[in-house]
Amino acid sequence: MGPIVARIRSPLAPVHAAIARHYAAHEVADDGQFSDFPVTVAPPSLARRFIRPTVTFRLDDAPVFQPLPAEQAFALLEWGLNWCIATQCHQYLIIHSAVLERHGHALLLPAPPASGKSTLCAALVARGWRLLSDEMALVALDRGDVTPIPRAIGLKNDSIDVIRRFWPDAAIGTVVEKTLKGSVAHARPPAESVARQHEAVRARWIVLPHYAKGAPTALEPLSRGAAFMRLVDCAFNYAMHGRRGFELLATVIDAAQCHSFSYGGDLDAAVRTFDALAEAS
């Protein structure tokens, strides 16, 4: 997936099915190929396969999180891979952000949870924007461009049905209830986005999204200073990179148009806004 090779082991048929659904277009590495993340999603014990079944996520055979109910196995795999990337891939400056591409330029949507980032991301993908990631912008330290890592798009709670209606052709998997994030489901990334996963792009637009039910759709200019500080706040490993990270983010901001974006659920209006932004640049 993008620059990462994950070796995923699991005895669980639902995990196999979910991987087959969401990663059908991804390359499969050869058996002996080095993997960045050898992970396992499996019951922690034989007993837990049958009695109040739970699953754990292991990296290199070491458990990473507390066990979760077995029906959350695929969601746990996705969260686990996010954790692996965010904590290990320090050859990048990693920003909590959706990333999409149009006309050879990247749109970053850096945002904390519950900002509507993933819903907006899914809507833009539904209308032809290339998906680089719904979760993390990997900014290459040496080049300053964004490396794609297109994976299943995570949807939560009301956004699941919203995206089902907006994107009828989306391959959305099983809805899992009562997770720590509420109800979750995943949408398969478009095959074209996966086919182009080795095409990095530079950021042209940095847009801070904010969802508030019923709010009008509005795109407003944002100062570069404010946008910079949002990137700092959303960068998982900014502190690790110190001054180099500061200079890198400044370079990203230098080349970008910065905006804040508020919307209240009118995804058609939202997509028109971003399409217009792309056409105007």
Added chain:
Amino acid sequence: MTGTPSWRVVACEAIAVREWDEELVVYNDLDGATHHLAPLGGKVLLALLERPSGFDASDLTARVGMLIGIDEADVLAPVVDEALDELVRLDLVTQVAD
């Protein structure tokens, strides 16, 4: 005898700045902190970065006035003082007695 207080950046070589449209973002190597300064605070810091040995309050006010195009020292001095207090609070600037 009391010296005239001067102000200087704690460690100029540790400071990285980037300015866009009168806003300044600042990185301090000494503590890893990143700051987003309001326009006047940014100009005060930029003035201090021009002279690592520091400015006394009067010269600093004059230099900041040149940077922003205001020459009324009596108007500018109190707000420069406020900006200095903020920069000291952020561990970017320190007061030095002559």
